[in-house]
Amino acid sequence: MKLAIRTEKLSRRFGRTVAVDGVDLAVPEGAIYALVGANGAGKTTIIKMLMNIFSPSDGHAEVLGTDARHLAGKAFTRIGYVSENQEMPEWMTTGAMLAYCRSFYPQWDAALEQQLVRQFDLPLKRKLKHLSRGMRMKAAFASSLAYRPSLIVLDEPFSGLDPLVRDELIEGLLDRAPETTIFLSSHDLGEIETFSSHVGFLEQGRLLFSEEMPILSNRFRDVTVTLERPSSLPDNRPASWLQPEIADCVVRFVHNNYKEQITERELAEFFPTARSFSLDPMPLRSIFLAVAKSGRNQRSSGANEARRINA
Structure with missing residues:
Protein backbone atom coordinates (compact mmCIF):
# COMPACT_ATOMS: atom_id res chain seq x y z
CA MET A 1 0.00 0.00 0.00
CA LYS A 2 1.49 3.34 -1.06
CA LEU A 3 1.13 6.16 1.42
CA ALA A 4 0.55 9.82 0.61
CA ILE A 5 1.34 10.83 4.21
CA ARG A 6 3.33 8.95 6.82
CA THR A 7 4.46 10.09 10.25
CA GLU A 8 6.42 8.31 12.96
CA LYS A 9 6.31 9.55 16.57
CA LEU A 10 5.67 13.06 15.26
CA SER A 11 5.82 15.55 18.12
CA ARG A 12 5.85 19.29 18.60
CA ARG A 13 6.41 21.30 21.76
CA PHE A 14 5.98 24.99 22.36
CA GLY A 15 8.06 25.66 25.44
CA ARG A 16 6.71 23.30 28.09
CA THR A 17 3.45 22.74 26.23
CA VAL A 18 3.20 19.51 24.23
CA ALA A 19 0.93 20.26 21.27
CA VAL A 20 1.50 16.98 19.38
CA ASP A 21 2.69 13.86 21.18
CA GLY A 22 4.16 10.92 19.25
CA VAL A 23 1.63 10.71 16.41
CA ASP A 24 1.86 7.84 13.90
CA LEU A 25 -0.19 8.47 10.76
CA ALA A 26 -0.54 6.36 7.64
CA VAL A 27 -2.70 7.95 4.93
CA PRO A 28 -3.07 5.71 1.84
CA GLU A 29 -2.98 7.20 -1.62
CA GLY A 30 -6.52 7.87 -2.82
CA ALA A 31 -7.96 8.15 0.71
CA ILE A 32 -10.23 10.88 2.01
CA TYR A 33 -8.72 11.07 5.49
CA ALA A 34 -10.33 13.18 8.20
CA LEU A 35 -8.29 14.13 11.26
CA VAL A 36 -10.82 15.13 13.88
CA GLY A 37 -10.76 16.42 17.41
CA ALA A 38 -11.75 19.37 19.54
CA ASN A 39 -10.27 22.81 19.04
CA GLY A 40 -6.77 22.79 20.50
CA ALA A 41 -6.29 19.04 20.00
CA GLY A 42 -3.24 19.62 17.76
CA LYS A 43 -4.77 19.20 14.29
CA THR A 44 -3.47 22.47 12.84
CA THR A 45 -0.02 21.90 14.35
CA ILE A 46 0.21 18.52 12.59
CA ILE A 47 -0.83 20.06 9.28
CA LYS A 48 1.73 22.84 9.65
CA MET A 49 4.45 20.25 10.24
CA LEU A 50 3.29 18.32 7.16
CA MET A 51 3.46 21.54 5.12
CA ASN A 52 6.91 22.48 6.51
CA ILE A 53 5.55 25.57 8.24
CA PHE A 54 6.61 24.15 11.62
CA SER A 55 9.54 21.78 12.22
CA PRO A 56 8.92 18.75 14.44
CA SER A 57 10.43 18.74 17.91
CA ASP A 58 10.76 14.96 17.53
CA GLY A 59 9.80 12.29 15.02
CA HIS A 60 9.48 12.26 11.28
CA ALA A 61 6.93 13.06 8.56
CA GLU A 62 6.84 12.20 4.86
CA VAL A 63 4.51 13.77 2.31
CA LEU A 64 4.28 12.19 -1.15
CA GLY A 65 7.50 10.32 -0.38
CA THR A 66 9.46 13.45 0.60
CA ASP A 67 10.68 14.37 4.07
CA ALA A 68 8.28 17.16 5.09
CA ARG A 69 11.23 19.28 6.27
CA HIS A 70 12.46 19.43 2.67
CA LEU A 71 9.17 20.51 1.07
CA ALA A 72 9.70 23.70 -0.90
CA GLY A 73 9.26 25.23 -4.33
CA LYS A 74 8.29 22.69 -6.98
CA ALA A 75 7.14 20.15 -4.39
CA PHE A 76 4.11 22.34 -3.74
CA THR A 77 2.99 22.11 -7.36
CA ARG A 78 1.72 18.64 -6.37
CA ILE A 79 0.04 19.77 -3.14
CA GLY A 80 -3.08 21.87 -2.71
CA TYR A 81 -3.37 23.60 0.68
CA VAL A 82 -6.32 25.56 2.05
CA SER A 83 -6.60 26.69 5.66
CA GLU A 84 -9.42 28.13 7.73
CA ASN A 85 -7.59 31.48 7.88
CA GLN A 86 -6.39 31.51 4.28
CA GLU A 87 -4.37 34.59 3.42
CA MET A 88 -5.29 35.99 0.01
CA PRO A 89 -4.28 39.11 -1.99
CA GLU A 90 -7.40 41.07 -1.08
CA TRP A 91 -6.65 43.88 -3.52
CA MET A 92 -6.92 41.46 -6.46
CA THR A 93 -10.08 40.46 -8.23
CA THR A 94 -10.98 36.77 -8.20
CA GLY A 95 -10.06 36.48 -11.87
CA ALA A 96 -6.71 38.21 -11.38
CA MET A 97 -5.89 35.97 -8.45
CA LEU A 98 -6.57 32.85 -10.53
CA ALA A 99 -4.47 34.23 -13.39
CA TYR A 100 -1.64 35.00 -10.94
CA CYS A 101 -1.71 31.46 -9.51
CA ARG A 102 -1.89 29.94 -12.99
CA SER A 103 1.66 30.99 -13.80
CA PHE A 104 3.14 28.94 -10.92
CA TYR A 105 1.72 25.57 -11.97
CA PRO A 106 2.82 24.00 -15.27
CA GLN A 107 0.00 21.44 -15.02
CA TRP A 108 -2.73 24.07 -14.49
CA ASP A 109 -5.91 22.89 -16.25
CA ALA A 110 -7.66 25.88 -17.80
CA ALA A 111 -10.76 23.84 -18.62
CA LEU A 112 -11.01 22.65 -15.01
CA GLU A 113 -10.51 26.23 -13.81
CA GLN A 114 -13.51 27.35 -15.87
CA GLN A 115 -15.52 24.40 -14.60
CA LEU A 116 -14.76 25.35 -10.98
CA VAL A 117 -15.61 29.01 -11.66
CA ARG A 118 -19.03 27.94 -12.94
CA GLN A 119 -19.55 25.31 -10.24
CA PHE A 120 -18.74 27.76 -7.41
CA ASP A 121 -20.42 30.71 -9.18
CA LEU A 122 -17.29 32.84 -8.64
CA PRO A 123 -17.54 36.59 -9.43
CA LEU A 124 -14.33 37.04 -11.44
CA LYS A 125 -14.47 40.85 -11.55
CA ARG A 126 -15.07 41.40 -7.83
CA LYS A 127 -12.16 42.09 -5.47
CA LEU A 128 -11.45 39.40 -2.91
CA LYS A 129 -11.81 41.86 -0.04
CA HIS A 130 -15.44 42.40 -1.04
CA LEU A 131 -16.34 38.70 -1.04
CA SER A 132 -18.18 36.88 1.73
CA ARG A 133 -16.25 34.32 3.76
CA GLY A 134 -17.98 31.50 1.87
CA MET A 135 -17.10 32.97 -1.52
CA ARG A 136 -13.49 33.55 -0.44
CA MET A 137 -13.23 29.87 0.50
CA LYS A 138 -14.66 28.92 -2.89
CA ALA A 139 -11.98 31.04 -4.56
CA ALA A 140 -9.29 29.39 -2.41
CA PHE A 141 -10.60 25.95 -3.34
CA ALA A 142 -10.67 26.81 -7.05
CA SER A 143 -7.07 28.06 -6.97
CA SER A 144 -5.94 24.86 -5.21
CA LEU A 145 -7.88 22.35 -7.31
CA ALA A 146 -7.32 23.74 -10.80
CA TYR A 147 -3.78 22.32 -11.12
CA ARG A 148 -4.95 18.79 -10.19
CA PRO A 149 -2.69 18.25 -7.16
CA SER A 150 -1.78 14.73 -6.05
CA LEU A 151 -2.59 15.70 -2.46
CA ILE A 152 -5.10 18.22 -1.10
CA VAL A 153 -4.56 19.34 2.51
CA LEU A 154 -7.39 21.26 4.17
CA ASP A 155 -7.29 22.78 7.65
CA GLU A 156 -10.83 23.27 9.03
CA PRO A 157 -12.12 24.17 5.55
CA PHE A 158 -15.82 24.25 6.50
CA SER A 159 -15.59 26.20 9.77
CA GLY A 160 -18.18 28.97 9.98
CA LEU A 161 -19.68 28.32 6.54
CA ASP A 162 -23.39 27.98 5.87
CA PRO A 163 -24.67 24.52 4.87
CA LEU A 164 -25.14 25.39 1.19
CA VAL A 165 -21.54 26.58 0.79
CA ARG A 166 -20.26 23.51 2.65
CA ASP A 167 -22.21 21.23 0.33
CA GLU A 168 -20.82 23.00 -2.73
CA LEU A 169 -17.23 22.72 -1.48
CA ILE A 170 -17.67 19.05 -0.57
CA GLU A 171 -19.10 18.37 -4.03
CA GLY A 172 -16.07 20.07 -5.59
CA LEU A 173 -13.76 17.92 -3.48
CA LEU A 174 -15.55 14.69 -4.28
CA ASP A 175 -15.29 15.47 -7.99
CA ARG A 176 -11.50 15.41 -7.55
CA ALA A 177 -11.41 12.38 -5.23
CA PRO A 178 -10.78 9.77 -7.97
CA GLU A 179 -7.48 11.42 -8.91
CA THR A 180 -6.09 12.70 -5.61
CA THR A 181 -5.63 12.08 -1.88
CA ILE A 182 -7.56 14.37 0.46
CA PHE A 183 -6.39 15.05 4.02
CA LEU A 184 -8.49 17.40 6.11
CA SER A 185 -8.86 18.45 9.72
CA SER A 186 -12.26 19.18 11.20
CA HIS A 187 -14.28 19.28 14.40
CA ASP A 188 -17.54 19.08 12.41
CA LEU A 189 -18.18 15.35 12.76
CA GLY A 190 -21.51 15.37 10.95
CA GLU A 191 -19.94 16.73 7.79
CA ILE A 192 -16.94 14.42 7.52
CA GLU A 193 -18.94 11.29 8.32
CA THR A 194 -20.81 11.60 5.03
CA PHE A 195 -17.79 11.36 2.72
CA SER A 196 -14.56 10.36 4.51
CA SER A 197 -13.00 6.95 3.85
CA HIS A 198 -10.64 7.09 6.86
CA VAL A 199 -10.72 8.88 10.19
CA GLY A 200 -8.23 9.63 12.95
CA PHE A 201 -9.22 10.97 16.36
CA LEU A 202 -6.81 13.37 18.05
CA GLU A 203 -7.12 14.40 21.69
CA GLN A 204 -4.66 16.57 23.58
CA GLY A 205 -2.01 15.93 20.93
CA ARG A 206 -2.36 12.14 20.95
CA LEU A 207 -3.87 9.99 18.21
CA LEU A 208 -6.38 7.73 19.95
CA PHE A 209 -7.23 5.73 16.82
CA SER A 210 -6.89 5.80 13.04
CA GLU A 211 -9.13 3.53 10.97
CA GLU A 212 -11.15 3.08 7.85
CA MET A 213 -14.59 4.55 8.43
CA PRO A 214 -16.58 1.31 7.81
CA ILE A 215 -14.35 -0.66 10.21
CA LEU A 216 -14.75 2.00 12.90
CA SER A 217 -18.53 2.11 12.49
CA ASN A 218 -18.81 -1.69 12.57
CA ARG A 219 -16.86 -2.21 15.80
Whole structure:
Protein backbone atom coordinates (compact mmCIF):
# COMPACT_ATOMS: atom_id res chain seq x y z
CA MET A 1 0.00 0.00 0.00
CA LYS A 2 1.49 3.34 -1.06
CA LEU A 3 1.13 6.16 1.42
CA ALA A 4 0.55 9.82 0.61
CA ILE A 5 1.34 10.83 4.21
CA ARG A 6 3.33 8.95 6.82
CA THR A 7 4.46 10.09 10.25
CA GLU A 8 6.42 8.31 12.96
CA LYS A 9 6.31 9.55 16.57
CA LEU A 10 5.67 13.06 15.26
CA SER A 11 5.82 15.55 18.12
CA ARG A 12 5.85 19.29 18.60
CA ARG A 13 6.41 21.30 21.76
CA PHE A 14 5.98 24.99 22.36
CA GLY A 15 8.06 25.66 25.44
CA ARG A 16 6.71 23.30 28.09
CA THR A 17 3.45 22.74 26.23
CA VAL A 18 3.20 19.51 24.23
CA ALA A 19 0.93 20.26 21.27
CA VAL A 20 1.50 16.98 19.38
CA ASP A 21 2.69 13.86 21.18
CA GLY A 22 4.16 10.92 19.25
CA VAL A 23 1.63 10.71 16.41
CA ASP A 24 1.86 7.84 13.90
CA LEU A 25 -0.19 8.47 10.76
CA ALA A 26 -0.54 6.36 7.64
CA VAL A 27 -2.70 7.95 4.93
CA PRO A 28 -3.07 5.71 1.84
CA GLU A 29 -2.98 7.20 -1.62
CA GLY A 30 -6.52 7.87 -2.82
CA ALA A 31 -7.96 8.15 0.71
CA ILE A 32 -10.23 10.88 2.01
CA TYR A 33 -8.72 11.07 5.49
CA ALA A 34 -10.33 13.18 8.20
CA LEU A 35 -8.29 14.13 11.26
CA VAL A 36 -10.82 15.13 13.88
CA GLY A 37 -10.76 16.42 17.41
CA ALA A 38 -11.75 19.37 19.54
CA ASN A 39 -10.27 22.81 19.04
CA GLY A 40 -6.77 22.79 20.50
CA ALA A 41 -6.29 19.04 20.00
CA GLY A 42 -3.24 19.62 17.76
CA LYS A 43 -4.77 19.20 14.29
CA THR A 44 -3.47 22.47 12.84
CA THR A 45 -0.02 21.90 14.35
CA ILE A 46 0.21 18.52 12.59
CA ILE A 47 -0.83 20.06 9.28
CA LYS A 48 1.73 22.84 9.65
CA MET A 49 4.45 20.25 10.24
CA LEU A 50 3.29 18.32 7.16
CA MET A 51 3.46 21.54 5.12
CA ASN A 52 6.91 22.48 6.51
CA ILE A 53 5.55 25.57 8.24
CA PHE A 54 6.61 24.15 11.62
CA SER A 55 9.54 21.78 12.22
CA PRO A 56 8.92 18.75 14.44
CA SER A 57 10.43 18.74 17.91
CA ASP A 58 10.76 14.96 17.53
CA GLY A 59 9.80 12.29 15.02
CA HIS A 60 9.48 12.26 11.28
CA ALA A 61 6.93 13.06 8.56
CA GLU A 62 6.84 12.20 4.86
CA VAL A 63 4.51 13.77 2.31
CA LEU A 64 4.28 12.19 -1.15
CA GLY A 65 7.50 10.32 -0.38
CA THR A 66 9.46 13.45 0.60
CA ASP A 67 10.68 14.37 4.07
CA ALA A 68 8.28 17.16 5.09
CA ARG A 69 11.23 19.28 6.27
CA HIS A 70 12.46 19.43 2.67
CA LEU A 71 9.17 20.51 1.07
CA ALA A 72 9.70 23.70 -0.90
CA GLY A 73 9.26 25.23 -4.33
CA LYS A 74 8.29 22.69 -6.98
CA ALA A 75 7.14 20.15 -4.39
CA PHE A 76 4.11 22.34 -3.74
CA THR A 77 2.99 22.11 -7.36
CA ARG A 78 1.72 18.64 -6.37
CA ILE A 79 0.04 19.77 -3.14
CA GLY A 80 -3.08 21.87 -2.71
CA TYR A 81 -3.37 23.60 0.68
CA VAL A 82 -6.32 25.56 2.05
CA SER A 83 -6.60 26.69 5.66
CA GLU A 84 -9.42 28.13 7.73
CA ASN A 85 -7.59 31.48 7.88
CA GLN A 86 -6.39 31.51 4.28
CA GLU A 87 -4.37 34.59 3.42
CA MET A 88 -5.29 35.99 0.01
CA PRO A 89 -4.28 39.11 -1.99
CA GLU A 90 -7.40 41.07 -1.08
CA TRP A 91 -6.65 43.88 -3.52
CA MET A 92 -6.92 41.46 -6.46
CA THR A 93 -10.08 40.46 -8.23
CA THR A 94 -10.98 36.77 -8.20
CA GLY A 95 -10.06 36.48 -11.87
CA ALA A 96 -6.71 38.21 -11.38
CA MET A 97 -5.89 35.97 -8.45
CA LEU A 98 -6.57 32.85 -10.53
CA ALA A 99 -4.47 34.23 -13.39
CA TYR A 100 -1.64 35.00 -10.94
CA CYS A 101 -1.71 31.46 -9.51
CA ARG A 102 -1.89 29.94 -12.99
CA SER A 103 1.66 30.99 -13.80
CA PHE A 104 3.14 28.94 -10.92
CA TYR A 105 1.72 25.57 -11.97
CA PRO A 106 2.82 24.00 -15.27
CA GLN A 107 0.00 21.44 -15.02
CA TRP A 108 -2.73 24.07 -14.49
CA ASP A 109 -5.91 22.89 -16.25
CA ALA A 110 -7.66 25.88 -17.80
CA ALA A 111 -10.76 23.84 -18.62
CA LEU A 112 -11.01 22.65 -15.01
CA GLU A 113 -10.51 26.23 -13.81
CA GLN A 114 -13.51 27.35 -15.87
CA GLN A 115 -15.52 24.40 -14.60
CA LEU A 116 -14.76 25.35 -10.98
CA VAL A 117 -15.61 29.01 -11.66
CA ARG A 118 -19.03 27.94 -12.94
CA GLN A 119 -19.55 25.31 -10.24
CA PHE A 120 -18.74 27.76 -7.41
CA ASP A 121 -20.42 30.71 -9.18
CA LEU A 122 -17.29 32.84 -8.64
CA PRO A 123 -17.54 36.59 -9.43
CA LEU A 124 -14.33 37.04 -11.44
CA LYS A 125 -14.47 40.85 -11.55
CA ARG A 126 -15.07 41.40 -7.83
CA LYS A 127 -12.16 42.09 -5.47
CA LEU A 128 -11.45 39.40 -2.91
CA LYS A 129 -11.81 41.86 -0.04
CA HIS A 130 -15.44 42.40 -1.04
CA LEU A 131 -16.34 38.70 -1.04
CA SER A 132 -18.18 36.88 1.73
CA ARG A 133 -16.25 34.32 3.76
CA GLY A 134 -17.98 31.50 1.87
CA MET A 135 -17.10 32.97 -1.52
CA ARG A 136 -13.49 33.55 -0.44
CA MET A 137 -13.23 29.87 0.50
CA LYS A 138 -14.66 28.92 -2.89
CA ALA A 139 -11.98 31.04 -4.56
CA ALA A 140 -9.29 29.39 -2.41
CA PHE A 141 -10.60 25.95 -3.34
CA ALA A 142 -10.67 26.81 -7.05
CA SER A 143 -7.07 28.06 -6.97
CA SER A 144 -5.94 24.86 -5.21
CA LEU A 145 -7.88 22.35 -7.31
CA ALA A 146 -7.32 23.74 -10.80
CA TYR A 147 -3.78 22.32 -11.12
CA ARG A 148 -4.95 18.79 -10.19
CA PRO A 149 -2.69 18.25 -7.16
CA SER A 150 -1.78 14.73 -6.05
CA LEU A 151 -2.59 15.70 -2.46
CA ILE A 152 -5.10 18.22 -1.10
CA VAL A 153 -4.56 19.34 2.51
CA LEU A 154 -7.39 21.26 4.17
CA ASP A 155 -7.29 22.78 7.65
CA GLU A 156 -10.83 23.27 9.03
CA PRO A 157 -12.12 24.17 5.55
CA PHE A 158 -15.82 24.25 6.50
CA SER A 159 -15.59 26.20 9.77
CA GLY A 160 -18.18 28.97 9.98
CA LEU A 161 -19.68 28.32 6.54
CA ASP A 162 -23.39 27.98 5.87
CA PRO A 163 -24.67 24.52 4.87
CA LEU A 164 -25.14 25.39 1.19
CA VAL A 165 -21.54 26.58 0.79
CA ARG A 166 -20.26 23.51 2.65
CA ASP A 167 -22.21 21.23 0.33
CA GLU A 168 -20.82 23.00 -2.73
CA LEU A 169 -17.23 22.72 -1.48
CA ILE A 170 -17.67 19.05 -0.57
CA GLU A 171 -19.10 18.37 -4.03
CA GLY A 172 -16.07 20.07 -5.59
CA LEU A 173 -13.76 17.92 -3.48
CA LEU A 174 -15.55 14.69 -4.28
CA ASP A 175 -15.29 15.47 -7.99
CA ARG A 176 -11.50 15.41 -7.55
CA ALA A 177 -11.41 12.38 -5.23
CA PRO A 178 -10.78 9.77 -7.97
CA GLU A 179 -7.48 11.42 -8.91
CA THR A 180 -6.09 12.70 -5.61
CA THR A 181 -5.63 12.08 -1.88
CA ILE A 182 -7.56 14.37 0.46
CA PHE A 183 -6.39 15.05 4.02
CA LEU A 184 -8.49 17.40 6.11
CA SER A 185 -8.86 18.45 9.72
CA SER A 186 -12.26 19.18 11.20
CA HIS A 187 -14.28 19.28 14.40
CA ASP A 188 -17.54 19.08 12.41
CA LEU A 189 -18.18 15.35 12.76
CA GLY A 190 -21.51 15.37 10.95
CA GLU A 191 -19.94 16.73 7.79
CA ILE A 192 -16.94 14.42 7.52
CA GLU A 193 -18.94 11.29 8.32
CA THR A 194 -20.81 11.60 5.03
CA PHE A 195 -17.79 11.36 2.72
CA SER A 196 -14.56 10.36 4.51
CA SER A 197 -13.00 6.95 3.85
CA HIS A 198 -10.64 7.09 6.86
CA VAL A 199 -10.72 8.88 10.19
CA GLY A 200 -8.23 9.63 12.95
CA PHE A 201 -9.22 10.97 16.36
CA LEU A 202 -6.81 13.37 18.05
CA GLU A 203 -7.12 14.40 21.69
CA GLN A 204 -4.66 16.57 23.58
CA GLY A 205 -2.01 15.93 20.93
CA ARG A 206 -2.36 12.14 20.95
CA LEU A 207 -3.87 9.99 18.21
CA LEU A 208 -6.38 7.73 19.95
CA PHE A 209 -7.23 5.73 16.82
CA SER A 210 -6.89 5.80 13.04
CA GLU A 211 -9.13 3.53 10.97
CA GLU A 212 -11.15 3.08 7.85
CA MET A 213 -14.59 4.55 8.43
CA PRO A 214 -16.58 1.31 7.81
CA ILE A 215 -14.35 -0.66 10.21
CA LEU A 216 -14.75 2.00 12.90
CA SER A 217 -18.53 2.11 12.49
CA ASN A 218 -18.81 -1.69 12.57
CA ARG A 219 -16.86 -2.21 15.80
CA PHE A 220 -18.80 0.22 18.02
CA ARG A 221 -22.25 -0.52 19.46
CA ASP A 222 -24.48 1.19 22.00
CA VAL A 223 -25.50 -1.73 24.23
CA THR A 224 -28.59 -1.88 26.44
CA VAL A 225 -29.28 -4.93 28.58
CA THR A 226 -32.66 -5.29 30.33
CA LEU A 227 -32.49 -7.55 33.37
CA GLU A 228 -35.27 -9.47 35.15
CA ARG A 229 -34.35 -7.94 38.51
CA PRO A 230 -32.01 -5.19 39.82
CA SER A 231 -28.36 -6.25 39.92
CA SER A 232 -24.83 -4.84 39.82
CA LEU A 233 -22.21 -4.58 37.10
CA PRO A 234 -19.98 -7.65 36.68
CA ASP A 235 -16.60 -7.18 38.37
CA ASN A 236 -14.77 -9.04 35.60
CA ARG A 237 -16.30 -7.09 32.72
CA PRO A 238 -14.10 -6.62 29.59
CA ALA A 239 -12.10 -3.45 28.96
CA SER A 240 -14.07 -3.10 25.71
CA TRP A 241 -17.12 -1.95 27.73
CA LEU A 242 -16.85 1.84 27.83
CA GLN A 243 -18.79 3.94 30.34
CA PRO A 244 -20.76 1.06 31.89
CA GLU A 245 -23.62 2.11 34.13
CA ILE A 246 -26.63 0.42 35.71
CA ALA A 247 -29.97 1.79 36.86
CA ASP A 248 -32.44 -0.65 38.39
CA CYS A 249 -32.86 -3.38 35.76
CA VAL A 250 -31.09 -1.63 32.85
CA VAL A 251 -27.37 -1.88 32.02
CA ARG A 252 -25.91 0.45 29.40
CA PHE A 253 -22.43 0.76 27.93
CA VAL A 254 -20.56 1.31 24.67
CA HIS A 255 -18.87 -1.76 23.21
CA ASN A 256 -15.72 -0.82 21.25
CA ASN A 257 -14.91 -4.25 19.82
CA TYR A 258 -18.24 -5.58 18.57
CA LYS A 259 -18.14 -8.91 16.73
CA GLU A 260 -21.65 -10.03 15.98
CA GLN A 261 -21.94 -13.62 17.24
CA ILE A 262 -19.02 -13.44 19.69
CA THR A 263 -20.33 -10.31 21.40
CA GLU A 264 -23.86 -11.64 21.67
CA ARG A 265 -22.59 -14.90 23.19
CA GLU A 266 -20.41 -12.92 25.61
CA LEU A 267 -23.39 -10.85 26.77
CA ALA A 268 -25.49 -13.96 27.31
CA GLU A 269 -22.74 -15.38 29.54
CA PHE A 270 -22.46 -12.21 31.63
CA PHE A 271 -26.23 -11.77 31.89
CA PRO A 272 -27.77 -15.26 31.69
CA THR A 273 -31.16 -14.12 33.01
CA ALA A 274 -31.44 -10.99 30.87
CA ARG A 275 -34.86 -10.29 29.36
CA SER A 276 -33.45 -8.56 26.26
CA PHE A 277 -30.32 -7.20 24.58
CA SER A 278 -30.12 -4.18 22.26
CA LEU A 279 -26.95 -3.50 20.25
CA ASP A 280 -27.36 -0.37 18.13
CA PRO A 281 -24.92 1.18 15.61
CA MET A 282 -23.58 4.59 16.62
CA PRO A 283 -23.02 7.82 14.69
CA LEU A 284 -19.48 9.16 14.55
CA ARG A 285 -20.17 11.92 17.09
CA SER A 286 -21.36 9.40 19.68
CA ILE A 287 -18.32 7.18 19.09
CA PHE A 288 -15.91 10.06 19.62
CA LEU A 289 -17.72 11.25 22.74
CA ALA A 290 -17.58 7.74 24.21
CA VAL A 291 -13.86 7.36 23.49
CA ALA A 292 -13.02 10.85 24.76
CA LYS A 293 -15.03 10.50 27.98
CA SER A 294 -13.59 7.04 28.63
CA GLY A 295 -10.05 8.35 28.16
CA ARG A 296 -10.65 11.29 30.50
CA ASN A 297 -12.16 9.02 33.15
CA GLN A 298 -9.11 6.74 32.97
CA ARG A 299 -6.72 9.67 33.28
CA SER A 300 -8.72 11.05 36.20
CA SER A 301 -8.69 7.66 37.95
CA GLY A 302 -4.94 7.37 37.36
CA ALA A 303 -4.33 10.83 38.78
CA ASN A 304 -6.47 10.07 41.83
CA GLU A 305 -4.56 6.82 42.40
CA ALA A 306 -1.23 8.63 42.08
CA ARG A 307 -2.36 11.22 44.67
CA ARG A 308 -3.49 8.40 47.00
CA ILE A 309 -0.10 6.65 46.72
CA ASN A 310 1.85 9.88 47.27
CA ALA A 311 -0.31 11.00 50.19
